[in-house]
Amino acid sequence: MPVITSVAVEDVRFPTSLTSDGSDAMNKDGDYSAAYVIVRTDAMDSLGAPLAGYGLTFTIGRGNDIVAAAALQQARHLVGKDVAQIAADMGGLYRFLTSDSQFRWLGPEKGVVHLSLSAVMNAAWDLVARFEGKPLWRLLADKSPEELVDIADLRYLSDALTREEAISILRPMEASRADRVAVLERRGYPVYTTSAGWLGYSDEKLRHLCQEAVDTGYGHVKLKVGANLEEDVRRVKIAREVIGPDRHLMIDANQVWDVDEAIEWVQALAEFKPLWIEEPTSPDDILGHAKIRKAVAPIGVATGEHCHNRVMFKQFLQAEAIDFLQLDTGRLASINEILAVLLLAKKFGIPVCPHAGGVGLCEMVQHISVFDYVAVSGDLSGRVTEFVDHLHENFTAPCVVSEQVPGEGVGYVLPSQPGYSTQMHNASIAEFRFPDGTYWAQANPCSVESARDESGVDA
């Protein structure tokens, strides 16, 4: 029986700040990064390669080392464990890793220790799916309602969702799972693109990228807003002109506004009929989102990429604060917590449109969205999952999006390889490991790091 023999964590950073990829009103200079966990075993997989699990969480640069250090402390508890036993009780593994009360104090269930737990558990899920020889979405879709509910972290949720309710949500979908797999095999899971609308791009580049999105078959385009209202009006107008009245346009403020400011700003862009305003204010402000939602309807409110755990999502749903739930696979503590959130969303009738982009998030969310449709929501209406075409070349089984059926829109092609699609190329790690990878050693990280010190003199 395979046993986990060692763990390792890598701090991998890509210099995306150099190109304004990923720039928005809150995050002007992110270097997309991964705290990347490797869980090694003493066995070989079905393809004759060493059986291992690879998982990550996403950050935007400085502090990625802090997350990596926390992940290593959590991951070392995996060493010596039997892979088959873990595979049979992923709920137990999750509870074990979250039962360290000393570590829990540092959150609880939020911030660095929750990001790092996500990376570790993502690696464990990747390992288990590889061990079973299935892509992760398939591994989950092959489980019974009871098995899935045993995996889900339902703690603190019972006032909104009991174990029995969770099973009663999953049960009616069970017999028809195969039908929905067939639907997705034909057309993929619907996606939208954010690649067009980063704040750092020129009007010309924005126009060109919007047109490219239309030509590629996208039905949705998302723009970053919130730095300057006059510019936002101009940019959103351009995007609406290019995509026409029938495609969807979303706007994303990345938390820059206070509540009433958000309402005023969004109302000033209402004429361009955005489908949603994303992250209008602090990601912690449940009641603020509820107020904004009432004021800007019929424009929807979307948030979740910084929503730190299932207790917060429970309240966003209870308070009727959101129209679209954008969970993040590197911020929630892996499948165990995501499953609870999918079930909550289904109960409250809110579509889950996961956040992606960054590093590896697209690779993960495709599994989540496919599983959600197949086993939980059973519904594609109003659902669209983010896709950003950055950094996929660093993964051994990168996600693929395409318009498989002309006129039906672009979708994530169903992942077919065993695992969670989270393995990076060794060459990518060797190049972008911080600070000693070949890229950073050559770029002189000392000068990169000191840039902020200098900018701080005037701040």
Added chain:
Amino acid sequence: MPVITSVAVEDVRFPTSLTSDGSDAMNKDGDYSAAYVIVRTDAMDSLGAPLAGYGLTFTIGRGNDIVAAAALQQARHLVGKDVAQIAADMGGLYRFLTSDSQFRWLGPEKGVVHLSLSAVMNAAWDLVARFEGKPLWRLLADKSPEELVDIADLRYLSDALTREEAISILRPMEASRADRVAVLERRGYPVYTTSAGWLGYSDEKLRHLCQEAVDTGYGHVKLKVGANLEEDVRRVKIAREVIGPDRHLMIDANQVWDVDEAIEWVQALAEFKPLWIEEPTSPDDILGHAKIRKAVAPIGVATGEHCHNRVMFKQFLQAEAIDFLQLDTGRLASINEILAVLLLAKKFGIPVCPHAGGVGLCEMVQHISVFDYVAVSGDLSGRVTEFVDHLHENFTAPCVVSEQVPGEGVGYVLPSQPGYSTQMHNASIAEFRFPDGTYWAQANPCSVESARDESGVDA
């Protein structure tokens, strides 16, 4: 003019798990710890000692090194700064340290990077108060309403509290500040004790400690509950018997219950008339606390030691979810954020009863409560600040509690030495620095650390 020349961060851990000090239903084996920041300058203070600032945040053991690592990354931005300039614009320093969007991603404003920011800013506040030669409460109480509001972090709060409202809260209290200082100089700031009621203590020890609290003059005693209902009934009954009907009894569940479970459990203890139930469920569950509060009235609901930022406190107040606001000086990002929360609480008419205990929290909260009464709330009714008699001997100017006026109850004696009372003895650091202090080196930290690995085999 003094300039900051260097910073250092120490990982200091006390082996409190050996004595069950601090044990509760969630946290059974905490080793009370501090991520301790030292900010050194090139000058001497008014007493002829090197001018420096000392600040900390509190954790309960494992992961304290993670917080320390984050604090070091934030603190190094202080090097080279002019102390007088910092002292004149602490709002600017706070905004500068919180403006690193890459680091912000790791929260935002929560978890490890917010704990570490608290430690760094606490050290900066200690430094500034020493530079001005005043205890921190006095430094703040000497500032104008406009100066205080410039310091307060009001971001994301304007739907509940505008800058103008904040000034209009502080203005009417200004002329009478000296009167309230005189009140506190006479009787101290009211405290309650938690030292009696840790879960790990025997009934005999509980009874003895409750009697000791009564004999010392305490009007409030707090017990930990939540592990076992039958035992809780027995223990709470003992405490009520010992303290009699007129003193206050509080109970603290440390987040162990789901919402409806909390309601049932508290109702089963209602006959013993607790003043409040503290942390009945997840600290993130604003709406859950509101539901519990409605159900268990007239028993009050208290929370805050894990409330991670001002946006959460805003919502606890907006949702009418709490009767007592228990902010934590190591979890909120120092005076800048605490000031915003004091102002919010005043606006909503909720008393602030800060969380303390741990390491150094008592030393800090005395400054907060004194300032709150003198300049913000102007009211002592319904207010009582936590005091736990652990680990004070490690501080150079430990807090002092006593019954200065017989029959008026125990209070924190007003701190008189310059600073935030957060400096530890060098000898304490040398003994308890982890893992190389003399205590830990002798205790063999390898075996301490591996204890959890072994316990995990059966988990």
